[in-house]
Amino acid sequence: MVSPSSIRLEACSICQLKCPLCPRTTGETFKIIGNGTLKFENFKSLIDSNPQIRKVELGNFGEVFLNKEIPQILRYAYEHNVETTIDEGANLNDVSDESLEALVRYQTSILRCAIDGVTQSTYEKYRVGANLKKVIANIKKINSFKAAYRSLKPVLIFQFVIFGHNEHETERAKLLASMLKMKLNYKLNFSENFPVQNRDKIRALLGYSDRKEYMEKEGRHYMRNQCYEMWIRPQINWDGKLLGCSRNFWGFYSENVFQNDLIANINNEKISYARDMLMGLKPLYEDIPCKNCGIYKSLAKNNSWITEAELKEHQKHS
Ligand code: SF4
């Protein structure tokens, strides 16, 4: 039986940007994920009825800060000793001062911000509709609140996905991250539509030039660990649908965990079958969302099924 102390609960699936490869922009998320925000009342009742939950990740397909109830949500979590993270990433373009202060005041432990460029012209090539000046101003405000509250939290992560159009700015990204008191985290590109040019440079930096090369060298998908969420921190949509993992926008395992017993839902027949499938213990079943996922295909192709041992190891470090 699975009874995780950590969950992922999307605060907002709406986003104001139009990043070209995002499944929100392409419209792929609309059917199952929809457009909406997590209601404070649902957050409260889930926390109240599940005292085993000690940690909640609030990001997923949209922009967390477009949810106006974020200050209330962070406060309630803090007052109930539940750690909050926004490690999936935020674009930080439009955030109220109240929300920025709440991040510090209520001790959100991690805030990851997607900044794939240090000049407006580079940054907006992928982050379409975004404004770098606004992002930098918001990060500076968080740092001011951190100073005022003498807080080390949230740890700020500067996420830079390396594309062909921004690879010349990797060095300057280091500088900007340090000026903004952020930890720089480069990530490999995932699309052949934005190929990197200087492969040797990226290899020297990260060991691989893109995710395709990672797969060829390692025989496993770059994002394979996302499957762990099915056991360790299951994904719940803003409206209560149980999605299982944060990659899934193809189907759900339960219609509304806000109205039903969470632990019973996390252990229902369908999601238990999916876990067995991911371990290679059961054959592919059409009704399981993983059948659409490139990660499942790579598990099957490489016979590199998820194991109990790696789940235990991952849990130790999470
Ligand atoms: S900022 Fe994130 S959620 Fe918004 S369009 Fe870009 S990738 Fe999608």
Ligand code: SF4
């Ligand atoms: S294979 Fe399934 S559990 Fe793993 S990332 Fe894909 S949809 Fe999620």
